[in-house]
Amino acid sequence: MDDEFEQSFDPAVETMHPRVIVHIDIDCFYAQVEMLKNPELRSQPLGIQQKNIVVTCNYVARQFGIKKCMLLAEAKELCPSLVLVKGEDLYDYRQTSAKVTAVLQKFSPLVEKLGFDENFVDVTQLVAEKLQNGFNSSQNMEGHVYSDATERCMCGCYSRLRVGAVIAADMRAQIFEELGLTCCAGIAHNKLLAKLVCGVHKPNQQTTIFPSSVPGLMAGIESIRKIPGIGHRTGEILQSLGICSVSDLQNSSDKSLQQALGHDVVERLRKLSFGQDDSAVKPTGKPQSIGLEDGFRKISLESEVKEKCLLLLQRLMVLLAEDGRIPGAVRVTVRKYNSTNRQSHRESRQCNISPSIFRPNVNGLTPGARQKLLMSIMKLFHKMVNISKPFHLTLLGIAFTKFQERNSGKGSITSFLMNDISVQSVLDLRNVSTSAAEEMECSPAENACQDRSGSESEHEPSPKKTRSDFWRIRRKRSFTESDVDSINKVGVSELRLSSGEQIDRDVFQKLPSVIQEEVMETLVDLPQLTNRLGISESSDSDPGVCPPDVDRAVFRELPPDVQQELVQSWTSTNSSCASKSPQTNICVRTSGQNSILKYVSSTSK
């Protein structure tokens, strides 16, 4: 309140800076993850490829002038020897991201994720504790200081930020020691400044900014668009009103602005332009919705809609299982083709679904869960599209929402998983075909309490497990005849697989049996679909043939497409693998990627 008085007096001056915020940004995140998985890449120029672009690259590659989001061709020209790794399977990135966040949560519960590679941490409390305990930071300043901090603010933030810098250094050390990742940190009294200053010294460095340097920092920002919070649209509006530079914004008191954006927004933006940001670090929790959507040229048949929905559903089930919660509602989104309407005009309908769909039936395992779900979905679809008339869709999406609260255990999908005897039997299978070493990384118990804490004790029970072991550890594993038998007991009678790779443990096992069945049923019921997607029956019997970069694709959270492939290979009762020995390994990866390409090119583009 004092604050407000002061600012109405002079908007450029803040008198109090009570918080300490650290912004952590992992250096070229995807590239680092890939280099952990395959250390040989460290010495080579590495680019992470998505579609036709290099989304990020390591620092070796940057010496060639390669930049983020550069076109593939462009990058190759700059560096013909550029090693490319596909970065479309986000599983490892997501996992690693969660581990980073888990490390940071040891410092404060106030950790806010921004994408996979950034986190805000409010360490005000920890700083206060350290200061109370007589922590002395006046000796040496940890890391860089933005500009030459001259004046000292009298609110006490000078000491606090210095302690913050020490904490940030600690965070970075822990992230490196525990995960092998380097990162940058920005330390400031608010989120905006912490983020802005984070990247001033890169890579693997940290920068602290004190309030006296804030005007300089803000003045040095070329475009207003660089200010987090001013996005595409707002930037355009501001520009259209002649507000281009930060100082333009600082001095703006236009009435037209107020009209265009509203008083509150304008106030917020003006504050931002002075480096002021009251927004709190909002602890990131589980998502409120989990959804997928697919864009395409044209869908005009109901049968195509059904197919799409089944595919989306299949992928969604996996994400859902990984999340561990049970949704209470489903939403369907469509975008109708409209030549005049450049806007992606979307429509959506949602309805509640009985959570029992995701629970076991008294008599065993939900016979028609998928059908029920699909029925609900199609019903929603029909609310938006009258199929008796021609229609043309360019997008279909399905999302689950209204998740049940972290139930005391009952009803939670994971607890169900663990309580279901038949599933237990599947879990137990793992012991048959899994080595002890592998067991350590992911024991059934750990999986059961899917506790987000992620970084738990795990690994290290074994003497020396190198980092590359960490990534290589899950490999080759085969289902045996008895595995198949047991799975049959669970009720997935059509299942026939000779190779599971990580599938069994990492994904299949994680899935509630209901969902396991869902996945199976989907495919069993839709032979034409599986055929269209094509089972590469090639089933390469020599996994060693797989190129290393291909080999790493971890089925687990399956980039749904790969998962699909795998499920197909399980499902194909009469495919070549059935005739082979149960021990035969299928090179899932290779066949998967090929088919994915086929699939993508035939439907998506």
Next chain:
DNA sequence: AAGCCCCAG
């Protein structure tokens, strides 16, 4: 509930 906007990555 659903449409509309915005934003970030």
Next chain:
DNA sequence: CATTCTGGGGCTT
């Protein structure tokens, strides 16, 4: 399909 996809937020009806 015109920067795709995913998730979040806010405001309005």
